[in-house]
Amino acid sequence: MTAAAPDDLALIAEGLHKSFGKVPKRIDAVADVALRVPLGQVTGLIGPDGAGKTTLMRLIAGLLTPDSGTLTVLGTDALADPLTVQASIGYMPQHFGLYEDLTVQENLNLYADLQGLPHTERTTRFQQLLHMTGLARFTDRLAGRLSGGMKQKLGLACTLVRPPKLLLLDEPTVGVDPVSRRELWAIVYQLVADEGMSVLLSTAYLDEAERCNEVILLHQGRVLGKGTPDSFTEHLEGRVYGARRPQGIRRHLQAELKTQPSVLDAIIDGDLVRVLLAEHTHPSDLPNVTWQPLKPRFEDAFVLQLRQQTTHEWLGLTTPPKKEINPNTAHTDIIAVSDLTRRFGAFIAVNAVTFSVQRGEIFGLLGANGAGKSTTFRMLCGLLPASAGTISVAGVDLRTAAAQARARIGYMSQKFALYDVLSVQQNLKFFARAYGLKSQRQAERIAWAVQEFGLKDYRDTNCDLLPLGFKQRLAMACALMHEPDILFLDEPTSGVDPIERRAFWQRINQLADQGVTIMITTHFMDEAEYCDRLVIMNQGTILAAGSPEAVRKLAQSPEHPNPNMEDAFIALISAPAATNAGETAT
Amino acid sequence: MWQRIFALAIKEFQALLRDPKARFVIIGPPLIQLLIFSFAATFDLNHVPIAIYNQDGGQAAQSLVSRFSGSQHFEIVDNLTRESDIKRVIDHRDALMVLTIGPRFEQDLLSGKPATAQLIIDGRNSNTAAIALSYASGIVSDFNTDWQQTHHLRAPPSVIITRAWFNPNLESRWFIVPGVVAILMLVVVMVVTALSVAREREQGTFDQLLVTPLHPTEILIGKAIPGFVIGMIEGSVTIALAAQAFGVPFEGQLATLYVGMGVFLLSAIGVGLMISALATTLQQAVLGVFLFLVPAIILSGFATPIANMPGFVQDLTLINPMRYFMVIVRGIFLEGSSFNSLINQFWPLAVIGLTTLAFAGWLFRHRMN
Amino acid sequence: MRLWGLVRKESLQILRDPSSIAIAFLMPVVLLLIFGYGVSLNAKHIPLALVADAPDTQTAALFASFDHSVYFSPKIAPNLPTAEHWLLNRQVDAIVHVPSDFSAQLQNTANQAPVQLIVNGVNANQARLTQAYIQAAWQDWLSARAEAAGQSADQPVTLANRIWFNPELRSRNYLVPGLIAVIMTLIGALLTALVMAREWERGTLEALMVTPVHLNELLLGKLIPYFVLGMGGMALSVAMAVWLFAVPFLGSFWILILTSAIFLLTSLGMGLFISIIARNQFVASLIAIITTFLPAFMLSGFIFDIGSMPGWLQNLTYIVSARYFIVILHTLFLAGDVSSVIWPNTLAMLAIAAFFLGTSRRKIRKSLE
Incomplete structure (x- = not known):
């Protein structure tokens, strides 16, 4: 079996190893990986950021040479003859290099030239691809002016100009809104069905694992497991429950459940708290809590795997609530926005948006790429002036407010903007000083941050060398240095693995309980459930607002009696009022 | 307020000194440039290749030729025997000039008639040609004086006695090296200040800065301080090198020089911060720095005098801070200029500094939108 | 077909992105104006x-x-x-x-x-x-x-000067052709260094690499469009030299085209080489400025005489391709087709071009390592 390449395998890897960096800081990106990818189906390569997915993809595409191991692609030794392999595979890198200053058609022409597609076949192939990707109407548009989802689809089309036998897709759905994600998956399955293509696809979205025929689970460069998605969850049957308490806040129930020794994982999922129990345990009796068994998901299995693999030292919050919430001010609006509008030339990014946020609330801002949520966010933080409308944050407009007002907010930007060449300690110190903390207080807060966020071992490490999860922790520590009343978080969890995400949300919940108001944007629909209230934006306007339950209810239909947040999002965006949803360019 | 500015300034220093790439940009090129500029940028000619076409074998002709061969400025590369060779050696750039001594040279000289020596020069590089010509004239003139003395001829009724102030041997390195000091200070300050905001914008940390209680003016000052300090340190090192390693005399007062450096740095920082405020990407900032540096150096009087430029270009140089600083550095180094005699250089620098800083501040506040 | 596809893609990009065109055409104009008017060694008044x-x-x-x-x-x-x-x-x-x-x-x-x-x-x-x-x-x-007074004022020896090629010693006649070489070095290197680094940065190269495209095609696909663009900038510069600055042009037009083409290859090759090492637009542009513009300005004989530099520095100038092109340009403009000057220098440029293009070809791999 192992000696010859069986005819039904698209890819065989044995003992694949690849490291980067110089000796003291040498990192094994891919360590001792053995793989078998069958022909004619979709194989998923699943793992959090930094698991080695991209390195593995590049090794297969012949862009990197492994340190050791063998690799056979479509029956050809990929190490000996990468050009033959490259002629028969299609590879779409994570950030597909579309030429943004060329039009859709020109990009296609270029790849047709490069792939040597004969002129006679071009018209039919282009039509086919454009039809499949829904880009037929936009052939004259510059690639740079397409939305994120359309860019991915065009990248896919370029890769497919000459149908490859094996298609490698490196995180094709990252940064793409749920609607486009569904469309991309539809295209992939169409390719497998119509053209008999074999697909190897990597993703960090765990829910996508369930869409694959077969899944390879990758973590820290190693294969943790492989099999059908079901095979991962089979042994969890009977261990996953939904807990419900009619009164009270879900996240309080969640916190309570987490303290139970039998509970391995508890997350908010719709109206329920989803609980994963340890082996041979049963739901415990809690007052007013009703339990219902749930079907295990891939994420449950993944979290369980990771918990066993790594020892995440995760410290609970030790700080007592900062301020008692004064019942009189508890329900006052701390952020009030009315008729907020922002234009960029003729383009209206945000159109007459009105909402308000109450003290101590977790408030979510959801939307597809280019929906206007980032623009709204930047206006709230005072980074961008509004074209029209009013903003009041803690009673003042941050745009015109004095430094004292800004001292009451914390801001954590997308991609965790920290000073790369400064050490963890220096970053903390800088923000402590910038927020004007006195030296005594500085020392206290820095000590607190190091303790709270488990940064002790990294104190003198340069930020650019931190693992992503720790970057996120440090960014949050910096934003909390001065104990702000309001915390703005711009896509704070993208790319972070599920364990870190859970820890992050635990902290957010505790902050909210201490009376800190939290304003958050996110791409993950499941995270929307953690919010007390949220708005969904599209094309610069608010489509829906309210509690997660209320928003989900808007999408209730006979076909979807119990829609989840993603269903609701898709239903809202594809509603007649919002046609061309994904096609708006930013 | 000062604590916050201080915090920012410290962060800027840490960012510059901990990043190997930034560290190299600050330390590497200035030193290499000081070395290369100072040796390469000289108008003094040595070993100019000269060919001799001596048709007169006599002693007088020989003695004139030996004066050329004895000069360090010239090197005889060829002795020609045919007139047609002249075109060859000049065309082919084998020699920059050909000295032709006619067959009747000594005869004319002894009979008191003016004897003519002809000098044919390659004018392709006009500056080198003019300098070489003046060296040759000097040699011939010395020859004449000696000849008149040894043969008791009547000397010309008048004589010019030349004294060059500040630089008696007319060494152009004395002129160039202080200019290089000024250029290096400008380049370093521009790189430090103009690129710093753009770098933060690209890393996304600039937004993070803006939501802190730091006021735009405070950010401006915090960004200016590292440029100022690094400019001062770099200036001090290069000045010490200029005086010690390159032997350029330092006649003036250090205190006056530091006042000059202070106002100059302010104006340079002002321009740097203006570029910073305008550029949204690193690319644009680099381009902006380049577009400012080239004219600022060319039109500063560094290599060629401002007085030689056409009128409208001369007017343009009035807004160039380098123009004033060149005068200050050279004046203090070579002339020992006093504070008072440089006052006309100080105030325009101060005006430029205040204007650019104010404008940069205004841009900062308005470009954030 | 693949090569043609790449060339067409690159040309379309050039046409859409005004900054490449600005570098190729606007920069020569601005620099020529600044230098042409700003730098003059002819003192008057x-x-x-x-x-x-x-x-x-x-x-x-x-x-x-x-x-x-x-x-x-x-x-x-x-x-x-x-x-x-x-x-x-x-x-x-x-x-x-x-x-x-x-x-x-x-x-x-x-x-x-x-x-x-x-x-x-x-x-x-x-x-x-x-x-x-x-x-x-x-x-x-x-x-x-x-x-x-009816006397003879004649000196014993009078020096009769004849200056060939540039009898009035107009410094513009030699500065402007030299400047063309400096500008073309910068443009050629900067253009290619930036475009290649841009493909690295935007990730477009990764997608290109897994297509069956051959590396020779990849390199040629880059070189051809920028070669054409560079020749356009060259033509503009020569036109400005002849018509705006009235520099005489005595040589043959065809030799000018041929030698310019070879020179452009050296600087494009250098840019390609830089971008293959740097992979980052910011670093690439800094390296391009430091390693191409400064040497072309200081060490090419453009203003400062190479023969008068210290020996180690003279040796360094042999790898500066502008040095050879400046000699060719001076000769073509002011002296005409002097084959013994043009061909050896052309051969030297060919060697440099072959070195940079060859090294680039060897360094570039269809690999991300």
């Missing part, structure tokens, strides 16, 4: 102080010879301290001082009447030129005086 301790007709006649020269703008100082004060304040560049016994000494055949010349030696090169101009004016006065 040198401010001069004339002082006579005892003014009379003799001194008036001497001073009149300065009035007639286009090189000076003289003004009479009442006394020496005033004149020295002017010199210190940089109001004048030189002082011609005639002592009180001048007229008396002039009549006395036994003595030579001294004329004191004080020049500001700070700018040594300028001082030397000033000195030569004053000497010439003084010589005119001496001859006129001798002629009036």
